[in-house]
Amino acid sequence: MTSGQATPAGAAQPPALTIDALGKKCPIPIIMLAAQINDVPRNGIVAVLADDPAAVTDIPAWCRLKSHHHVGSHELPERGWAIHVRRNY
Amino acid sequence: MAYFDAASTEPLHPQAREALIAALDVGWADPARLYGSARRARMLLEQARTEVAEALGVRADEVSFTSSGTQAVHLGVLGTLRGRHRAGRRLVTSAVEHSCVLHAAGIHERDGGSVETVGVGITGAVDPAVFGEAVRAEGTALACLQSANHEVGTLQPVAEVAAACAEAGVPLLVDAAQTAGRMPLPPGWSVLAASAHKWGGPAGVGVLVVRKGTRWRTPLPEDDRERRRVPGFENVPEIVAAAAALRATVAESVMESARLSALVDRVRTEVPRLVPDVEVIGDPIVRAPHIVTFSCLYVEGEALLTELDKAGFSVSSGSSCTASTLRPSHVLEAMGVLTHGNVRVSLPRGTSATDVDRFLTFLPDAVRRIREEAGVKL
Numbered sequence: 145m146t147s148g149q150a151t152p153a154g155a156a157q158p159p160a161l162t163i164d165a166l167g168k169k170c171p172i173p174i175i176m177l178a179a180q181i182n183d184v185p186r187n188g189i190v191a192v193l194a195d196d197p198a199a200v201t202d203i204p205a206w207c208r209l210k211s212h213h214h215v216g217s218h219e220l221p222e223r224g225w226a227i228h229v230r231r232n233y
Numbered sequence: 234m235a236y237f238d239a240a241s242t243e244p245l246h247p248q249a250r251e252a253l254i255a256a257l258d259v260g261w262a263d264p265a266r267l268y269g270s271a272r273r274a275r276m277l278l279e280q281a282r283t284e285v286a287e288a289l290g291v292r293a294d295e296v297s298f299t300s301s302g303t304q305a306v307h308l309g310v311l312g313t314l315r316g317r318h319r320a321g322r323r324l325v326t327s328a329v330e331h332s333c334v335l336h337a338a339g340i341h342e343r344d345g346g347s348v349e350t351v352g353v354g355i356t357g358a359v360d361p362a363v364f365g366e367a368v369r370a371e372g373t374a375l376a377c378l379q380s381a382n383h384e385v386g387t388l389q390p391v392a393e394v395a396a397a398c399a400e401a402g403v404p405l406l407v408d409a410a411q412t413a414g415r416m417p418l419p420p421g422w423s424v425l426a427a428s429a430h431k432w433g434g435p436a437g438v439g440v441l442v443v444r445k446g447t448r449w450r451t452p453l454p455e456d457d458r459e460r461r462r463v464p465g466f467e468n469v470p471e472i473v474a475a476a477a478a479l480r481a482t483v484a485e486s487v488m489e490s491a492r493l494s495a496l497v498d499r500v501r502t503e504v505p506r507l508v509p510d511v512e513v514i515g516d517p518i519v520r521a522p523h524i525v526t527f528s529c530l531y532v533e534g535e536a537l538l539t540e541l542d543k544a545g546f547s548v549s550s551g552s553s554c555t556a557s558t559l560r561p562s563h564v565l566e567a568m569g570v571l572t573h574g575n576v577r578v579s580l581p582r583g584t585s586a587t588d589v590d591r592f593l594t595f596l597p598d599a600v601r602r603i604r605e606e607a608g609v610k611l
Contacts, residue, residue: 170552170561171573175531175609198552198561198572205571209512209530 157215159191159228160184166224170198174206181212181231188231189215195224203227234545235588239431240383240411240524240579241549245478246433252477253435256470264467265457274469281469281476285440288479289418289425297441297462298472302410302428303333305439308452308463309406309424310337313375314346316448317404321372322346327359327379327389328567331408334377335563346374356516357387357568364390365397373403380419381411384551384564384577385515386497386524388412395421404447411521413440414482415490423447432482433582434475437468485582490522493580496589497525500578507597509611514570523580526551528565529600531609532574540599541576546592551575 161184165173173194184190192203204214207229215228236244245253260277262270279293286293299305314324324341326334328350338348351364359378368376376398381388391407398405404423412418414432418425424447429438441462443449449462456464497520505511510530529537534552541548551562552575561572578592604611 169533171531171533171607174573175607178531179610201561201566201569201572205512205569206530208569209510209571 157189160188162191162193165192165194167195170196170202173199174202177203177229184231186231186233190229190231192227192229193220193224194227199227200225203229235592236547236581237578238547238549239581240577242430243433243581245435246481248481249434249474249478253470253474256473260469260473264469277473278467278469281472284476284480288483289442291442295442295444297459298467299439299441299463300437302426302439305426305441306333306408307337309426309441310334310375310377311340311452312449313404313406313424313447314341315450315452317374321374323349323370323372324375325349325351325367325373326377328352329357329382329564330377330379331383331410334408353567355568355570357382357385357564358389358516361390361393361397364394368398368403369401373401375406376403377406380407380409381521382564383411384562385526386520387516388519388521391419392421395419414479415486415522429475429478432479434478435471438471438475489582493584494522496580496584496586497523499589500525503593507593508600512571514568524577526575526577528571529574530571531607532600532603534573534575536603537574537576537599540603544595549577551577
């Protein structure tokens, strides 16, 4: 469930914003991401913490539809994933 | 009321209903016995077998009736693996097969076999070159590929994959549940599974076809029924009804599949025009005639299904919140498309353009309401 399509820039870049969507079912994590993506500067990273397995598919799919960049997803030590998104515009 | 869930089950065809009622009266006896009523039941059973064989373009002695499409897949997969155990213990399948294929593969793995799962692109189709590569690997006993995907309708490149399988000397099992009766079968397969209630027959009848020359050994305790392929007393009346439905559906399919396909095109074009932030998924052209699936961003699948049900539309969804497992559909996951807000519309025979238009009128408001209630600003 971990996809590491890390880009050189994205891998090193710390998130400018972390959205805690743990315990929330899809589509709520995606609704939260869509509402807050513009709170980071262009090229900034948003990390979404989610434990609904649907988020692992749906956040990259949202990035594709909205022309943002899915930097990568990493499993969290306790439960869930940190899904990193770069604001493209 | 508009029933748009033909991919789950097609309503009973009127000719199947008629055949079923007649066969209940004359086809109830044990077809394995020798007296008059038994001979009548046997004759009905063999007549049904001949009709199904003709509709599928195979020989009657290659056709066995099972108790479901799922059982046909289980017997097809496990029986062919068993028959081919000397060739190897490797099973190749796609990531988007029906769960009954994946469950059979799970048993094979538990018993020490190996399973290679070939991924799909964003339309849900396997790449035949990649699939062929997987089939050519040493020790491959069987390959499995669906004719069309049950959730998104995309047709798989079965003919190309079958050619690769033939070259490698590996039998190909095709799960034709979504297309049997609706469109011609692709050529080149060795084993085929289908389900009568998907083509307008009754529930409780599946079809397993094992082509001549394909090694197959039953994975179940044997008896004398169905040429030792399927144990247990045959359900002759329902098999008769299944054959009647298949014959009728095949005869109607040239016109009806084209008509339904045009309605699907209409849904594919109109939904993104009428509803913002929607993705229509699956191949727009290389697809089954009756299935269209789309996902609405920021919408909970269950909420949308409930709204549609209240308005009399029966549709299905691959979203996790509608599944007992609380996991999103493995098909949508493998395609990498939105799994939430997912709606599958699959049109049964006779679907009217008026019902499709009513759906297209109702859907945009339903989606807007659900988004508003969730506080989504677009």
